[in-house]
Amino acid sequence: MSVSSNAPGLSDKRLPTPSQSRGVSGFLASVPRIWIYLSVLLLALSLTRVITGADQITSVGTLRAALISAMPIALAGLGGLWSERAGVVNIGLEGMMILGTLGAGYYGFNYGVWAGLIGAAVFGAVGGLLHALSTVIFGVDHIVSGVAINIIALGASGFLAEAMFTGLEGGGPTQSPSFDRAPSLTVPFVSDAAGDVAAKGWFLVSDLAGVVGAVTTGLSSYTIIAVGLFLLTAWVLWRTSFGLRLRSCGESPQAAETLGVNVYLYKFIAVTISGALAGAGGAYLATVSSSGYQSGQTLGFGYIGLAAMIFGNWRPSGLFLGALLFGYANAARLRDGGDSVHALVFMVGVALVLLLAYQLWKRRWLAAGLAGFGALLALTVYFGTERVPSDFTEMTPYIATLLVLALASQSLRMPAADGQTYRRGSAG
Amino acid sequence: MSRVQRIALSMAAPVLALVVAGIVTTVVLLMAGEDAALFWETILSVPESRNIVNILNSGSVLYLSGLAAAIGFRMNLFNIGVEGQYRVATFCAALFAAQAWLPGYANTFATLLVGMLAGAAWAGIAGLLKVTRGVSEVISTIMLNAIAVSLIAYLLRETGSRQGQTIVTDPIPEGSRVGGIALFSDSQTEVYGLIVVAIAAGIVFWFLINRTVFGFNLRATGMSESAAVASGVNVKRMTLYAMLMSGALAGLIGMPNLFGESYNFGSTIQSGIGFAGIAVALLGRNNPIGVAFGALIFAFLNEQANPLGILAGISPDIILITQGAVVLSVVIAYEVVRRYRQRLEQGAVADALDRQGSGGAVGGGAAGGAGGTIEEGAGA
Numbered sequence: 001m002s003v004s005s006n007a008p009g010l011s012d013k014r015l016p017t018p019s020q021s022r023g024v025s026g027f028l029a030s031v032p033r034i035w036i037y038l039s040v041l042l043l044a045l046s047l048t049r050v051i052t053g054a055d056q057i058t059s060v061g062t063l064r065a066a067l068i069s070a071m072p073i074a075l076a077g078l079g080g081l082w083s084e085r086a087g088v089v090n091i092g093l094e095g096m097m098i099l100g101t102l103g104a105g106y107y108g109f110n111y112g113v114w115a116g117l118i119g120a121a122v123f124g125a126v127g128g129l130l131h132a133l134s135t136v137i138f139g140v141d142h143i144v145s146g147v148a149i150n151i152i153a154l155g156a157s158g159f160l161a162e163a164m165f166t167g168l169e170g171g172g173p174t175q176s177p178s179f180d181r182a183p184s185l186t187v188p189f190v191s192d193a194a195g196d197v198a199a200k201g202w203f204l205v206s207d208l209a210g211v212v213g214a215v216t217t218g219l220s221s222y223t224i225i226a227v228g229l230f231l232l233t234a235w236v237l238w239r240t241s242f243g244l245r246l247r248s249c250g251e252s253p254q255a256a257e258t259l260g261v262n263v264y265l266y267k268f269i270a271v272t273i274s275g276a277l278a279g280a281g282g283a284y285l286a287t288v289s290s291s292g293y294q295s296g297q298t299l300g301f302g303y304i305g306l307a308a309m310i311f312g313n314w315r316p317s318g319l320f321l322g323a324l325l326f327g328y329a330n331a332a333r334l335r336d337g338g339d340s341v342h343a344l345v346f347m348v349g350v351a352l353v354l355l356l357a358y359q360l361w362k363r364r365w366l367a368a369g370l371a372g373f374g375a376l377l378a379l380t381v382y383f384g385t386e387r388v389p390s391d392f393t394e395m396t397p398y399i400a401t402l403l404v405l406a407l408a409s410q411s412l413r414m415p416a417a418d419g420q421t422y423r424r425g426s427a428g
Numbered sequence: 429m430s431r432v433q434r435i436a437l438s439m440a441a442p443v444l445a446l447v448v449a450g451i452v453t454t455v456v457l458l459m460a461g462e463d464a465a466l467f468w469e470t471i472l473s474v475p476e477s478r479n480i481v482n483i484l485n486s487g488s489v490l491y492l493s494g495l496a497a498a499i500g501f502r503m504n505l506f507n508i509g510v511e512g513q514y515r516v517a518t519f520c521a522a523l524f525a526a527q528a529w530l531p532g533y534a535n536t537f538a539t540l541l542v543g544m545l546a547g548a549a550w551a552g553i554a555g556l557l558k559v560t561r562g563v564s565e566v567i568s569t570i571m572l573n574a575i576a577v578s579l580i581a582y583l584l585r586e587t588g589s590r591q592g593q594t595i596v597t598d599p600i601p602e603g604s605r606v607g608g609i610a611l612f613s614d615s616q617t618e619v620y621g622l623i624v625v626a627i628a629a630g631i632v633f634w635f636l637i638n639r640t641v642f643g644f645n646l647r648a649t650g651m652s653e654s655a656a657v658a659s660g661v662n663v664k665r666m667t668l669y670a671m672l673m674s675g676a677l678a679g680l681i682g683m684p685n686l687f688g689e690s691y692n693f694g695s696t697i698q699s700g701i702g703f704a705g706i707a708v709a710l711l712g713r714n715n716p717i718g719v720a721f722g723a724l725i726f727a728f729l730n731e732q733a734n735p736l737g738i739l740a741g742i743s744p745d746i747i748l749i750t751q752g753a754v755v756l757s758v759v760i761a762y763e764v765v766r767r768y769r770q771r772l773e774q775g776a777v778a779d780a781l782d783r784q785g786s787g788g789a790v791g792g793g794a795a796g797g798a799g800g801t802i803e804e805g806a807g808a
Binding site: 091130134138139140141143144145147148149150151152153154155156158159160162163173300303306307310389391392394395398399401402405406407 | 456461506508557561563564566572574579582706707710743745746753755756759760764
């Protein structure tokens with residue numbers, strides 16, 4: 001279809017597509033970029049493994065653990081995405097996740113795994129409703145409300161856990177009795193073959209086999225559901241008019257209101273869904289990562305989910321990548337922590353050396369200096385120690401979060417009206 | 429509006445908040461099938477002398493924590509990292525004091541400085557990340573909290589010695605310890621001597637924020653960043669200073685306990701003070717007197733809740749729910765009271781304009797929209 005050449009600037013070229021495409025088709029179009037990032041990462045890990053001899057960093061076990069660690073972070077981040085895309089900052093994700101673990105523990109034990117998931121989502125949604133009530137109706141500062149909800153959720157979970165689980169076999173004030181896990185999927189022939197190849201230690205081939213093994217061995221149905229939620233979110237928010245209106249509430253609620261959008265309602269819905277997703281993340285922690293509710297289970301994953309969302313530039317695809325990154329950092333320290341983290345320090349050191357070279361080439365002296373300092377630090381730690389002490393491996397996901405945020409924050413764009421208190425009728 | 433009305437309105441919000449929090453707590457207790465009446469009886473029982481001493485002690489600790497959070501809040505900075513800063517600072521202080529490079533009370537004074545510096549440094553990391561890379565201080569401080577736990581555990585293991593089940597640093601020499609204040613004759617426990625540090629911090633805070641140019645700039649940046657920039661304030665530098673000061677105050681949190689009771693840093697150090705400080709700061713609306721009241725109320729609730737497990741079979745965790753509910757209802761209550769006050773003022777202005785004569789209808793509406801009082805503090 002040709003456009004009239006009278007139209008200035010259009011001629012018969014197609015309309016320019018935005019440089020960062022959106023939605024499911026955008027998701028699919030950007031998949032090549034994600035595959036590129038993941039391939040580079042795999043290559044780097046493979047090289048590191050061969051050079052340092054830390055066999056575990058791309059083993060099937062570690063990558064599986066990475067996926068399991070990543071999903072709660074991803075779900076929490078997805079919750080944060082729904083909320084922030086509607087303009088409400090949701091720091092209370094951690095608290096809603098805690099409520100989710102509690103709900104999963106209680107309903108999972110009493111009514112089965114799937115009831116646990118729904119119960120967790122409901123509990124998380126209650127937290128979300130509370131946050132929505134205080135921020136949307138009462139105009140409370142979003143961060144204050146989030147922090148308050150975290151405190152309440154902490155107290156509520158401790159108190160309710162004691163009321164619900166004491167006296168039950170295997171239960172107590174800090175944990176619920178365990179229950180059956182969700183069904184998992186193992187592709188029979190592929191899984192074994194991948195495991196064998198991965199154990200051989202061949203450069204790149206074994207690492208790739210590790211990836212294949214990780215997604216075909218004991219893949220929990222929860223993980224499949226979570227990935228489905230991601231695709232659903234991408235479709236709803238970027239391909240439906242509901243999603244468009246919701247996003248407009250986060251970019252310019254005044255404009256949305258003048259067009260007849262009920263901004264308050266959309267924010268309410270978004271924050272409630274946000275809580276439900278964080279609760280689902282908690283359910284994942286309670287059913288896949290462990291076998292029931294345990295006090296202190298969330299380990300700050302709610303906040304790391306927020307960091308993943310920021311890293312992903314408030315888009316589901318980037319968020320998923322970020323979650324995988326943080327999940328991997330967590331998994332590396334859980335399995336054979338001392339050696340794996342040691343090898344990762346080497347990898348970070350080399351990456352910083354490359355960054356140093358790049359900054360020098362670009363004549364950015366300050367950035368080069370910082371990169372050089374970081375490289376020196378990392379490589380000194382690597383060559384100066386045999387293993388990383390367990391106290392330091394515990395820090396890995398948190399340091400990873402800081403590093404990622406420090407390096408990536410500048411080039412990202414949050415929804416324009418994110419965090420602003422909106423009052424109905426304030427559109428001029 | 430009369431002075432009485434003004435004072436009544438300022439008190440309305442915290443009172444309303446406490447009432448709402450009380451209702452929420454009662455509802456939760458009833459839903460869990462616990463004895464709510466017994467709960468309130470225990471909480472509202474008259475404290476004995478030793479309870480009062482404990483309340484004053486934990487109150488002073490909470491006060492310092494609240495002040496640390498309040499400085500950040502005044503600048504719209506959310507220093508959630510008080511927990512980590514306090515841990516780092518108390519460890520460094522305990523280590524320094526035990527070395528006894530200085531004699532007696534000189535050591536004490538130097539240790540206070542060391543604590544403040546260490547806390548400021550830990551907070552400074554988050555501050556630097558914010559001003560140079562734009563990293564949200566909420567997430568960075570929370571990450572630093574987690575990192576601090578592991579880091580200090582490692583350093584404690586390297587420098588400390590075993591004492592039963594825990595590892596502790598070397599004790600502070602006798603000459604540097606600060607004696608307690610015996611308030612009541614019928615009680616063994618004494619109030620921490622360093623409660624004066626808490627009181628002094630409050631006075632310095634008040635003076636700095638309200639009577640200096642720096643404090644004015646700080647408040648201005650918190651209320652309207654663009655206005656502050658327009659009047660020449662370097663926002664990035666302000667942000668960094670605010671974080672450093674917040675960290676320094678956080679560094680003082682552990683000092684009264686360190687010099688008055690424990691004399692060393694151990695792996696059983698009290699946690700959760702950082703979050704409680706945030707709650708106290710919000711309750712007290714970020715000004716030193718309000719935060720003091722808030723600290724005392726929270727300390728009272730904590731102390732009275734101790735026997736709950738034994739006397740009423742209720743988990744003391746319920747107090748966390750109460751405290752969280754207090755925080756949320758306080759900010760909501762402030763907002764509700766603010767809107768009510770605004771409507772009162774709009775009505776008063778409209779009346780005044782009506783009395784003046786015609787044209788009041790147009791003037792009243794416009795003036796009412798513009799007439800809000802200048803509100804103190806960040807937060808709600």
